[in-house]
Amino acid sequence: MKITLSKYAGFCEGVQRAYEMVEKIASDPTVKRPIFVLGSLVHNIEVVTKIESLGIKKIEVEGELVEFFKKIKNKVGTLVITAHGMGPEIYTLAKNYEIALVDATCPRVIKVQRLAKNFSDKNFQLVLIGEKEHKEVVGISQWGGGKAVFIENKADLKKMHLNPKLPIAVLSQTTQDQEFVQFAEQEILKKYPEAQILDSICLATHERQSEISPLAKNNEVIIVIGDPASSNSKRLFEIAKRSNKNSYFIQKAQQLEQEWFSGKKTVAVTAGASTPEWIIKEVIAKLNCIKTISLA
Ligand code: SF4
Structure with a gap:
């Protein structure tokens, strides 16, 4: 055979980078302890277990981020943001609550977050093709002001209703199915020909x-x-x-x-x-x- x-x-590059960052801080005595990763560093149980063996545990945000910070104040030294990224609020909260941040957000995700923010600042309606509950998508949406319209499937496309008087920008989750993204983009353009489509599927996914x-x-x-x-x-x-x-x-x-x-x-x-x-x-x-x- x-x-x-x-x-x-x-x-991929982004995950490798995040993993190496965590390995590095695990052996760095100057990093404030205890260290926690916000969620799973990557969606892989074996990797999460390996990271735990380095003394770095996972912590989940439940409810509002501000309440989470109140709860962990004086109990957490350093928080690691995973390759999926987070919304902008975490940076201010970490500063206010004196918790160190290690930001392992993938640079390709940061690029999409920046685009979402720029479009939102210019008063565009943001359409996000992706899973609305996915951590990366939630973060991008928050960078875009939290008002994005999510397109997860064909049913969402059918019921999509945008204000034709406002400019429209379309972004996608970096790991989306490229066939679905292309289909969704074409459908959006049929209804809203002026929409700006930004190809945000990452190269690793595309390959x-x-x-x-x-x-x-x-x-x-x-x-x-x-x-x-x-x-x-x-x-x-x-x-x-x-x-x-x-x-x-x-x-x-x-x-x-x-x-x-x-x-x-x-x-x-x-x-x-x-x-x-x-x-x-x-x-x-x-x-x-x-x-x-x-x-x-
Ligand atoms: S955006 Fe691409 S390179 Fe970055 S973590 Fe996601 S899959 Fe990997």
């Missing part, structure tokens, strides 16, 4: 999504490695499934099933931007064992 590994499998369709067509089995909480991993799986029904989504090597490969000669493996290299290596090693067993 021939095993092809995607060129882009595993941590992975562009690669997966040919891989799915040219291989008998597709394995997508990711965490169920990772939207970019789930999206890769959805795209693979469109071209190849023998596509499987797994979190770790132990979930591979021998029968998926029975009589198959080719398998391609890809992984979401939040999947660490060590899990990919374990999957490849297990596939090599399956290959050996099949040939025996």
Whole structure:
């Protein structure tokens, strides 16, 4: 059985950067303790567990951010903002409550946040193509003044109603399905031809999504490695499934099933931007064992 590994499998630049920042502060005695990450550094349970082993725990914001800061005052030394980013309020609150911030927001997300702010300052109506509950989307929306119209699916497009007298700017979640984003942009332009469309899908997403369709067509089995909480991993799986029904989504090597490969000669493996290299290596090693067993 021939095993092809995607060129882009595993941590993207933004996730790698965030992970390295956390590793660095974990061994830096000058960083105020205790250190907490605001949510999961990446949507991958294995990575979160590894970070916890470095003495850095995860903390979730429940309710209003200001109430959260009141609660953690004098209990938290440093907060880490994940690659997904946060709204602007956190920077002022951290200063006021004397909690140090380590900002691991991906530079590509920062770019979209800045665009949202600039458009909002110029009184544009902001349309955000993305999952409205997703942390990155919530943050971008807050940078845009918290009034964005969210487009998550075709139903949202149908019921979308914008004020035609105001200028419109369209941004998207960096990890959205590019096929859906292009479709949504065309639909928006049909209704509002003057809308300004800004391509905000990041390069890492674009490369992975562009690669997966040919891989799915040219291989008998597709394995997508990711965490169920990772939207970019789930999206890769959805795209693979469109071209190849023998596509499987797994979190770790132990979930591979021998029968998926029975009589198959080719398998391609890809992984979401939040999947660490060590899990990919374990999957490849297990596939090599399956290959050996099949040939025996
Ligand atoms: S997927 Fe793109 S935007 Fe998101 S963290 Fe990775 S590089 Fe940054």
